[in-house]
Every structure is written in C-alpha cells, then in structure tokens.
Amino acid sequence: MNGDWEFRPGYPLADCAAAWKKHRNLRGVPIAFLVGWAPFALFVAFPVGSIFHQHGLKALLAPGILMLLYFFCFAAIDGKRLSFLCPRCGSKFYRNGPGIFGLNRFARKCRNCGLRKWQCDGPMPVE
Ligand SMILES: [Zn+2]
Numbered sequence: 001m002n003g004d005w006e007f008r009p010g011y012p013l014a015d016c017a018a019a020w021k022k023h024r025n026l027r028g029v030p031i032a033f034l035v036g037w038a039p040f041a042l043f044v045a046f047p048v049g050s051i052f053h054q055h056g057l058k059a060l061l062a063p064g065i066l067m068l069l070y071f072f073c074f075a076a077i078d079g080k081r082l083s084f085l086c087p088r089c090g091s092k093f094y095r096n097g098p099g100i101f102g103l104n105r106f107a108r109k110c111r112n113c114g115l116r117k118w119q120c121d122g123p124m125p126v127e
Helices: 016-052 056-082
Strands: none
Touching: 016 056
16 A cells, blocks of 8 residues: 555445445356366367368367457456456556556455455555
8 A cells, every 4th residue: 555546536436335246246257267168178169160170280270269269258357357446446456557567366455445355345544
C-alpha cells in the first residue's frame, strides 16, 4: 500500500454483493479449461481433425487450430477474470500496474485499497 489510491467515479458500487457474485461465477472457468484441455484434445480436436483424412503434418493442422482456439478462449476468460474491478475503489483487484505488471492472480485483497476478497466493507487502509 503506497497511500496514493483513490476511488473511481461511481465507486463504491451500490450493489457490491452482485459484483462479487458475478466474479465468483467466473472463478471455476479457468480451472475447468486447465483440467479439460487433454480431454478436449483427445475427444474433440483429433476426431474432428480426422474428418479431413490427411496424412503427415497436415493431419495435425485442424487439431492444432482447434487447440489454439481453445487456449485463446482460456486466455480471454482468464483475462476477463483478472480484470475484475474492485467494488469499493474501482481499480483492478488483481493488478496494481499497467498490463501484466503488478499482477497477483491469487490476491486475497484489493491491490489498490486493501478490500478483502468477497467482502463489501472493511477497514479503510490507514496511512
Ligand atoms: Zn479496491
């Protein structure tokens, strides 16, 4: 905590619990993607790729494209989750820098104001 945090206009949110609930719904999706990549490859990507009856390296083209799409979907959903705005201060909950800098994907407190995860009110940081 460096003491230069501030509230964005419109924050704190009036319906903080709804913001957390929406965020909680996204929580399991990246885990499901990580667990599901091998079954997706075995039961979807390679069978779909075999439709094209190609041999050699060309046989890997369709499954490779499907797997790329799979990982782009994973990155998009995980990026959306990690861009969650803190319901109290309106800053990014998991980041305190531009882009991927200052990212802590396991943060239990807002990286800006210190609001604990899943809470709507709490002690303001004392500077
Ligand atoms: Zn905050």
